[in-house]
Amino acid sequence: MLVKASIAGAIVTNTLFMLGASFLLGGLKHRVQEYNRGSARLQAALLFLATIALLIPSAVAEADSAAGAAFTQKLSLGLAVLLIVTYGLGMLFSLKTHREFFGAAEHADAGETPWPLGLALATLAGVTVLVALVSEVFVESVQEAAVAFGMTPAFVGFIVVALVGAAAEMASAFSGARKNRLDLSVGIALGSASQIALFVAPVLVLLSYVMGPSPMTLQFWPGAVVMMLIATLTATLVTGSGRSAWFVGVLVLMVYLVFAMTLYLLPPGAE
Amino acid sequence: MLVKASIAGAIVTNTLFMLGASFLLGGLKHRVQEYNRGSARLQAALLFLATIALLIPSAVAEADSAAGAAFTQKLSLGLAVLLIVTYGLGMLFSLKTHREFFGAAEHADAGETPWPLGLALATLAGVTVLVALVSEVFVESVQEAAVAFGMTPAFVGFIVVALVGAAAEMASAFSGARKNRLDLSVGIALGSASQIALFVAPVLVLLSYVMGPSPMTLQFWPGAVVMMLIATLTATLVTGSGRSAWFVGVLVLMVYLVFAMTLYLLPPGAE
Amino acid sequence: MLVKASIAGAIVTNTLFMLGASFLLGGLKHRVQEYNRGSARLQAALLFLATIALLIPSAVAEADSAAGAAFTQKLSLGLAVLLIVTYGLGMLFSLKTHREFFGAAEHADAGETPWPLGLALATLAGVTVLVALVSEVFVESVQEAAVAFGMTPAFVGFIVVALVGAAAEMASAFSGARKNRLDLSVGIALGSASQIALFVAPVLVLLSYVMGPSPMTLQFWPGAVVMMLIATLTATLVTGSGRSAWFVGVLVLMVYLVFAMTLYLLPPGAE
Numbered sequence: 001m002l003v004k005a006s007i008a009g010a011i012v013t014n015t016l017f018m019l020g021a022s023f024l025l026g027g028l029k030h031r032v033q034e035y036n037r038g039s040a041r042l043q044a045a046l047l048f049l050a051t052i053a054l055l056i057p058s059a060v061a062e063a064d065s066a067a068g069a070a071f072t073q074k075l076s077l078g079l080a081v082l083l084i085v086t087y088g089l090g091m092l093f094s095l096k097t098h099r100e101f102f103g104a105a106e107h108a109d110a111g112e113t114p115w116p117l118g119l120a121l122a123t124l125a126g127v128t129v130l131v132a133l134v135s136e137v138f139v140e141s142v143q144e145a146a147v148a149f150g151m152t153p154a155f156v157g158f159i160v161v162a163l164v165g166a167a168a169e170m171a172s173a174f175s176g177a178r179k180n181r182l183d184l185s186v187g188i189a190l191g192s193a194s195q196i197a198l199f200v201a202p203v204l205v206l207l208s209y210v211m212g213p214s215p216m217t218l219q220f221w222p223g224a225v226v227m228m229l230i231a232t233l234t235a236t237l238v239t240g241s242g243r244s245a246w247f248v249g250v251l252v253l254m255v256y257l258v259f260a261m262t263l264y265l266l267p268p269g270a271e
Numbered sequence: 272m273l274v275k276a277s278i279a280g281a282i283v284t285n286t287l288f289m290l291g292a293s294f295l296l297g298g299l300k301h302r303v304q305e306y307n308r309g310s311a312r313l314q315a316a317l318l319f320l321a322t323i324a325l326l327i328p329s330a331v332a333e334a335d336s337a338a339g340a341a342f343t344q345k346l347s348l349g350l351a352v353l354l355i356v357t358y359g360l361g362m363l364f365s366l367k368t369h370r371e372f373f374g375a376a377e378h379a380d381a382g383e384t385p386w387p388l389g390l391a392l393a394t395l396a397g398v399t400v401l402v403a404l405v406s407e408v409f410v411e412s413v414q415e416a417a418v419a420f421g422m423t424p425a426f427v428g429f430i431v432v433a434l435v436g437a438a439a440e441m442a443s444a445f446s447g448a449r450k451n452r453l454d455l456s457v458g459i460a461l462g463s464a465s466q467i468a469l470f471v472a473p474v475l476v477l478l479s480y481v482m483g484p485s486p487m488t489l490q491f492w493p494g495a496v497v498m499m500l501i502a503t504l505t506a507t508l509v510t511g512s513g514r515s516a517w518f519v520g521v522l523v524l525m526v527y528l529v530f531a532m533t534l535y536l537l538p539p540g541a542e
Numbered sequence: 543m544l545v546k547a548s549i550a551g552a553i554v555t556n557t558l559f560m561l562g563a564s565f566l567l568g569g570l571k572h573r574v575q576e577y578n579r580g581s582a583r584l585q586a587a588l589l590f591l592a593t594i595a596l597l598i599p600s601a602v603a604e605a606d607s608a609a610g611a612a613f614t615q616k617l618s619l620g621l622a623v624l625l626i627v628t629y630g631l632g633m634l635f636s637l638k639t640h641r642e643f644f645g646a647a648e649h650a651d652a653g654e655t656p657w658p659l660g661l662a663l664a665t666l667a668g669v670t671v672l673v674a675l676v677s678e679v680f681v682e683s684v685q686e687a688a689v690a691f692g693m694t695p696a697f698v699g700f701i702v703v704a705l706v707g708a709a710a711e712m713a714s715a716f717s718g719a720r721k722n723r724l725d726l727s728v729g730i731a732l733g734s735a736s737q738i739a740l741f742v743a744p745v746l747v748l749l750s751y752v753m754g755p756s757p758m759t760l761q762f763w764p765g766a767v768v769m770m771l772i773a774t775l776t777a778t779l780v781t782g783s784g785r786s787a788w789f790v791g792v793l794v795l796m797v798y799l800v801f802a803m804t805l806y807l808l809p810p811g812a813e
Contacts, residue, residue, distance in 0.1 A: 031369075038783060042790070045779050049793045052772055053800045059768050060804055071807055078803050086796045093789035098573075226330050230323055236779065237316050237507065241309060247364035248313070251320045254357045258324045261349045262331055265342055302640075497601050501594055508587050508778065512580060518635035519584070522591045525628045529595045532620050533602055536613055 002140070003216070005157030006165070007201050008224035011051065013162035014193040015231040016256035018173050019238070022185035024249025026177030035182040037242025043190040044236040046090065050197035051232045053083060058220045069217075076218040077209075080202035087198040138165075155263040158224075166192065186239060193232070223266075227259050273411070274487065276428030277436070278472045279495035282322065284433035285464040286502040287527035289444050290509070293456035295520025297448030306453040308513025314461040315507040317361065321468040322503045324354060329491045340488075347489040348480075351473035358469040409436075426534040429495075437463065457510060464503070494537075498530050544682070545758065547699030548707070549743050550766035553593065555704035556735040557773040558798035560715050561780070564727035566791025568719030577724040579784025585732040586778040588632065592739040593774045595625060600762045611759075618760040619751075622744035629740040680707075697805040700766075708734065728781060735774070765808075769801050 026033050057075050142164070146156040163170075169192050176184030201218065208216035220228075234255055238248055297304050328346050413435070417427040434441075440463050447455030472489065479487035491499075505526055509519055568575050599617050684706070688698040705712075711734050718726030743760065750758035762770075776797055780790055 038785065041783050045790070046793060048779060049776060049797055052776075053797060056800050056804055060765055060808070068809065071809055074807050075804055078807070079800060082796060082799055082803070086792060089792050090789060093787070093792075098787055098789070223331055234320060234323075237319060240511070240782070241312050243309065245364070245369055247361060247369070248316070250357060250360050250364075251317060254353060255320055255324060257353055258327050258350060261353070262327055262346055265345050265349070266331070267339065267342055494602055505591060505594075508590060511782070512583050514580065516635070516640055518632060518640070519587070521628060521631050521635075522588060525624060526591055526595060528624055529598050529621060532624070533598055533617055536616050536620070537602070538610065538613055 002157055003204060004220055005154065005224065006161050007196060007204070008220055008228055009158035009162035010165060010196050010200075011193045012158065012227050012231045012256070012259060014166055014169070014189050014196070015047070015235045016252055016259070017163070018166065018170050018189040018192075019186065019235055020249045020252030020256055021170070022173045022177040022182065022189065022249070023238075023244045023252060024246055025174050026180065026182055026185065027244060027246030027249055029178055030180050031245065033177075033180060033182045033244045035186055035242055035244070037240070039183065040186050040190070040239040040242060043187065043194065044232075044239045047190050047194045047197065048232045048236050050083065050086070050194055051228050053079060053086075054197050054201060054218060055220065055225050055228060057218045058222065058225045061219050062222060062225075072217050072219050073215055076205055076216070079218055080205040083198050083202040084206075087195075087202075090194075090198065152264065152266055154223075154266050155260070158227075158263050159260050182244060190235060190239070193235075223262075230255065231259075273428055274475060275491055276425065276495065277432050278467060278475070279491055279499055280429035280433035281436060281467050281471075282464045283429065283498050283502045283527070283530060285437055285440070285460050285467070286318070286506045287523055287530070288434070289437065289441050289460040289463075290457065290506055291520045291523030291527060292441070293444045293448040293453065293460060293520070294509075294515045294523060295517055296445050297451065297453055297456065298515060298517030298520055300449055301451050302516070304448075304451060304453045304515045306457055306513055306515070308511070310454065311457050311461070311510040311513060314458065314465065315503075315510045318461050318465045318468065319503045319507050321354065321357070321465055322499050324350060324357075325468050325472060325489060326491065326496050326499060328489045329493065329496045332490050333493060333496075343488050343490050344486055347476055347487075350489060351476040354469050354473040355477075358466075358473075361465075361469065423535065423537055425537050426531070429498075429534050430531050453515060461506060461510070464506075494533075501526065502530075544699055545746060546762055547696065547766065548703050549738060549746070550762055550770055551700035551704035552707060552738050552742075553735045554700065554769050554773045554798070554801060556708055556711070556731050556738070557589070557777045558794055558801070559705065560708065560712050560731040560734075561728065561777055562791045562794030562798060563712070564715045564719040564724065564731060564791070565780075565786045565794060566788055567716050568722065568724055568727065569786060569788030569791055571720055572722050573787070575719075575722060575724045575786045577728055577784055577786070579782070581725065582728050582732070582781040582784060585729065585736065586774075586781045589732050589736045589739065590774045590778050592625065592628070592736055593770050595621060595628075596739050596743060596760060597762065597767050597770060599760045600764065600767045603761050604764060604767075614759050614761050615757055618747055618758075621760055622747040625740050625744040626748075629737075629744075632736075632740065694806065694808055696765075696808050697802070700769075700805050701802050724786060732777060732781070735777075765804075772797065773801075 023033075057072050057079065060075070061072055138161070142156060142161055146160055147153065151160070169188050173185040173188040176182065176188070205216050205218060208214070234252060238244075238252060294304075328343050328350065331346070332343055409432070413427060413432055417431055418424065422431070440459050444456040444459040447453065447459070476487050476489060479485070505523060509515075509523060565575075599614050599621065602617070603614055680703070684698060684703055688702055689695065693702070711730050715727040715730040718724065718730070747758050747760060750756070776794060780786075780794060
């Protein structure tokens with residue numbers, strides 16, 4: 001439950017808060033900022049379709065009560081495999097066959113020697129497992145502290161944990177925006193959200209069969225489904241033009257604030 | 272109830288009917304019409320995100336029956352404040368810092384001296400309160416007349432009241448379209464819909480605490496939610512290209528007609 | 543029931559599988575493929591709005607349980623007429639007044655003399671009725687064979703029948719993609735999906751009053767509604783840029799595979 005709220009919260013926070021605050025911070029310094037529209041669009045499409053795939057088990061379980069728990073579990077397992085394969089193909093595409101598609105976002109790595117693919121994947125997998133374990137402990141202790149402050153568990157899982165967890169990436173994204181390199185900020189925001197949907201979430205499902213007390217499914221709380229959909233649709237919408245000003249950031253942050261407010265006010269029994 | 276139906280109806284009618292009829296009327300006279308894509312996109316994004324924010328209380332109440340009336344009321348109040356702040360920032364953006372963003376739509380005002388901001392806001396607030404009071408009376412008398420003609424209350428609230436209420440703006444929008452100045456038509460249609468979502472609806476919520484018999488929430492009938500979402504998504508979709516021909520107008524009007532037909536046929540007890 | 547599953551399946555399959563496989567097959571041969579963005583956008587908008595109109599009766603029936611069967615039937619009938627009128631206007635637009643809007647997709651027919659409109663419409667209507675009759679028989683025999691192989695009826699209706707039924711169009715679309723003429727592929731994929739939503743489905747409703755045992759409505763299984771919406775939204779999203787590479791095809795096919803997997807695993811009683 002906690003893990004699933006963190007997954008949903010991370011997608012929503014990366015997409016709305018990181019992107020919105022980048023637009024706002026960049027826009028307060030630079031009148032109008034331009035970025036690579038083609039690359040942003042592809043990343044937004046990747047994120048949107050990954051999120052939709054992630055939400056199918058919840059949508060079916062919602063739409064059709066005859067679809068039972070066994071069905072949801074099998075579907076989650078198959079979906080996890082499919083998402084990881086898509087993630088792998090996406091890596092192949094962006095790192096091997098079509099490097100130039102992700103345009104300016106890459107300049108950041110200029111000069112660095114790329115890692116061998118095997119090593120990169122192994123490290124990624126290792127880090128993910130570590131993060132999963134650590135975040136479980138982390139989430140629980142944050143949870144206790146926050147509840148002591150009178151915050152609802154939903155607010156903590158979605159907002160507080162996600163904001164703390166993405167602090168490092170946010171620093172990079174905001175710094176990119178201030179330096180008028182929005183390609184970097186958009187790439188980090190959409191890229192880390194996609195990574196959670198396409199890699200972290202399915203890996204956690206697979207790991208739950210090896211390590212967990214019981215298999216984890218990809219069925220989310222309906223409210224989380226709505227928020228993830230709106231968040232990724234918003235990102236798709238605002239990155240389609242390749243141009244930004246401060247008010248675009250305000251709009252995206254407004255959607256985020258509405259979500260945060262909803263979760264803050266939600267009575268604890270509701271989720 | 273009546274007021275909420277009018278809000279939803281005004282958003283749907285301005286977005287679909289005013290926009291669609293402008294495209295159709297303009298397209299029948301001019302083969303292909305071009306307009307400022309960047310400005311239309313920003314306005315459509317503003318409208319879409321404002322509508323989404325407006326619909327969150329309804330979505331949560333629908334998705335989660337444990338969220339009670341007290342929650343919906345607090346959320347509506349917080350949301351109203353957030354929407355009005357966003358509206359204010361949007362005014363600042365479009366009138367002060369980034370006037371040129373709204374491009375051709377402004378030529379209409381060339382030559383006019385802009386009002387001082389304070390006066391403009393006070394007038395706007397006054398007019399809104401007046402309209403709210405008048406429309407309550409107006410809606411009730413139209414209601415009685417229409418029911419006598421055998422129309423359902425839902426059809427009257429959504430369609431008839433909204434069409435009559437927006438008559439003046441429609442005249443301007445259509446005249447702009449005939450003169451091949453679609454920027455004007457798109458700006459009026461999307462702008463007045465945004466104004467309802469970002470300003471009129473939240474002001475009515477705040478006023479209901481001062482004047483109303485009981486506080487008004489922002490929880491809408493699920494059918495109204497679906498229609499507002501589809502209407503604003505349609506507007507986003509068709510204004511993304513900056514180009515129009517008569518058939519685009521037919522498509523948008525078709526969606527409107529489907530809604531009107533649905534409301535006309537809906538049994539009175541359903542809403 | 544079978545017929546409705548075939549309609550939904552054909553829209554989903556044409557939109558996702560035909561389009562995705564065209565992007566993938568073309569992308570494996572050509573590094574980056576460009577196509578007419580304006581034309582693709584108009585076709586995607588047409589498909590999306592037609593699908594939305596088609597889904598209104600299901601959405602209302604879902605949102606409002608007080609809307610009874612009589613309402614759904616009247617609404618379906620009115621909607622069918624509206625969709626056919628829109629289809630006719632679309633033909634007028636694309637064949638008469640604005641031929642050049644559908645750009646490169648037309649080069650395929652260069653050299654052919656266009657049919658007289660009356661003859662074309664009569665043939666179309668005749669073929670449609672024929673297809674409806676044949677597919678009823680076809681669907682039933684495929685059904686029996688597939689159930690013998692252990693496939694669920696939902697999977698057969700949505701996936702197997704739709705893939706077999708669109709085989710000829712797929713051959714053309716894939717061949718166009720390999721020849722770097724994606725305009726052709728996109729036109730065929732979106733065009734045949736639109737034709738089903740705007741023409742085949744409403745004609746079947748009208749025919750059901752003349753021929754069928756009982757009037758057919760346009761109320762679909764909620765799962766089918768979700769899939770059609772996602773499929774057409776996906777098509778709108780990926781065709782907006784006018785540019786494609788192999789990974790875009792992978793993404794679209796991933797969404798299709800998720801649907802196919804869901805239907806394959808769905809317990810038979812669920813639909």
